[in-house]
Amino acid sequence: MATFDTIDDIPTDSRVLVRLDLNSPIEDGEPQTNRRFERHAETVRELAEAGHRVVLLAHQGRPGRDDFTSLAGHAAILSERVGRDVAFVEDTYGEAALSAVDALDAGEVLLLENARMCDDELPEESPEAKAETEFVRTLAPRFDAYVNDAYSAAHRKHASLVGFPLVLPAYAGRVMETEYEANTAIATREFDGPVTMVVGGTKATDVIGVMDALDDRVDRFLLGGVAGELFLRAAGHPVGHDVGGTDLFDEQWEANRELIESVLDERGDALRLATDLAYEGADGERAEVAVNDIDEKEAGYLDVGSETVAAYEPAVRESDAVFVKGALGVFEDERFADGTVGVLEAIAGADCFSVVGGGDTSRAIEMYGMNESDFSHVSIAGGAYIRALTGEPLPAVEVLEAAAGRQ
Numbered sequence: 001m002a003t004f005d006t007i008d009d010i011p012t013d014s015r016v017l018v019r020l021d022l023n024s025p026i027e028d029g030e031p032q033t034n035r036r037f038e039r040h041a042e043t044v045r046e047l048a049e050a051g052h053r054v055v056l057l058a059h060q061g062r063p064g065r066d067d068f069t070s071l072a073g074h075a076a077i078l079s080e081r082v083g084r085d086v087a088f089v090e091d092t093y094g095e096a097a098l099s100a101v102d103a104l105d106a107g108e109v110l111l112l113e114n115a116r117m118c119d120d121e122l123p124e125e126s127p128e129a130k131a132e133t134e135f136v137r138t139l140a141p142r143f144d145a146y147v148n149d150a151y152s153a154a155h156r157k158h159a160s161l162v163g164f165p166l167v168l169p170a171y172a173g174r175v176m177e178t179e180y181e182a183n184t185a186i187a188t189r190e191f192d193g194p195v196t197m198v199v200g201g202t203k204a205t206d207v208i209g210v211m212d213a214l215d216d217r218v219d220r221f222l223l224g225g226v227a228g229e230l231f232l233r234a235a236g237h238p239v240g241h242d243v244g245g246t247d248l249f250d251e252q253w254e255a256n257r258e259l260i261e262s263v264l265d266e267r268g269d270a271l272r273l274a275t276d277l278a279y280e281g282a283d284g285e286r287a288e289v290a291v292n293d294i295d296e297k298e299a300g301y302l303d304v305g306s307e308t309v310a311a312y313e314p315a316v317r318e319s320d321a322v323f324v325k326g327a328l329g330v331f332e333d334e335r336f337a338d339g340t341v342g343v344l345e346a347i348a349g350a351d352c353f354s355v356v357g358g359g360d361t362s363r364a365i366e367m368y369g370m371n372e373s374d375f376s377h378v379s380i381a382g383g384a385y386i387r388a389l390t391g392e393p394l395p396a397v398e399v400l401e402a403a404a405g406r407q
């Protein structure tokens, strides 16, 4: 269990600075609504209803990229989700921002401009250095408390994440609390029965690192996606390399070959590899082939096959805990959703503790009409989820814990 203080511990009538992670996909310059708004809305609503003055800090994109935008649109979406007005000021710690902060009444909510528009925010430095920045030194004195709800950004040593908790009493928001507890469960909780991890997606380097780190915590890995194909390659099948303009496999194979081979060698018994794969047939329909019948990879494989899904489902049902990292196929295309959806539905119907992580994979839950409440936790974190699974510390969580020790 984390040892941080939570928003239940904030003294009444406080001026509270809250770090959220509203980083979202941007289309035509506008943020697209997603789970992050819905989840953070709970923390914001609770703080406002408690009568605090609530000022929100967040970021969007990275400087130089297309998704680096103002947070004006985020304020509108958040306002809808919270069910009360979320004012927005196009400034982070200048005159306009400070006046807006000072003008707030009890229960009012204000979102400041994208923190990454300030030079002090981004370079990763120690919490002590970040606490010394003009950004932190200017804003902090306006507040009685700092809340970090941005679990999904907690792997970054940015001013808004690690600077403020050094100089203000600091607390975890509801998202921080629930994400932390669920995502560290694989390393910290004892389960009575088998622990299963579903491993897929495109970022094979990430998930293979997770598999290696969780070696002794996981009883079986169900593989699919790009990572699954690389393991099939290591097992001697002529798959797991790029064909026809794809560039997902060869580079990742070169980078991870030794690790893949050693995981296969040492944990072979715990690994379930696909026995059949799906691809786009000549008629454009889904076609399947048994892995043992593949003499040469000629098509891109886009899902695990139906025999594999039928084998993975009971493995899920027998588990006491299931953690998901990455999709088993290109579920965005209905023809190749069977693996991902079949396994997610088996988890939803099973009596087990379950965590589904990764922004892309968790999207399959709503795309295919599954109920989020049938899972113990659907994470809104990507990089931070990976780090939690591999047991790497999250700097923004560490400073919250240190703050609790001082409070």
Ligand SMILES: Nc1ncnc2c1ncn2[C@@H]1O[C@H](COP(=O)(O)OP(=O)(O)O)[C@@H](O)[C@H]1O
Pocket: 200, 201, 202, 203, 204, 224, 225, 226, 248, 301, 302, 303, 325, 326, 327, 328, 329, 330, 331, 332, 357, 358, 359, 360, 361, 362, 382
């Ligand atoms: N065999 C495959 N070939 C190409 N893409 C795949 C394959 N299997 C899964 N994917 C893609 O992987 C994506 C999810 O992977 P990833 O980004 O690693 O996970 P997440 O964002 O959920 O952490 C999905 O969008 C899916 O289309």
Ligand SMILES: O=C(OP(=O)(O)O)[C@H](O)COP(=O)(O)O
Pocket: 021, 023, 061, 062, 152, 153, 156, 359, 380, 381, 382, 383, 384
């Ligand atoms: O969306 C985020 O992370 P994610 O893509 O790992 O889920 C966070 O907002 C961190 O963003 P960053 O990776 O630009 O620092």
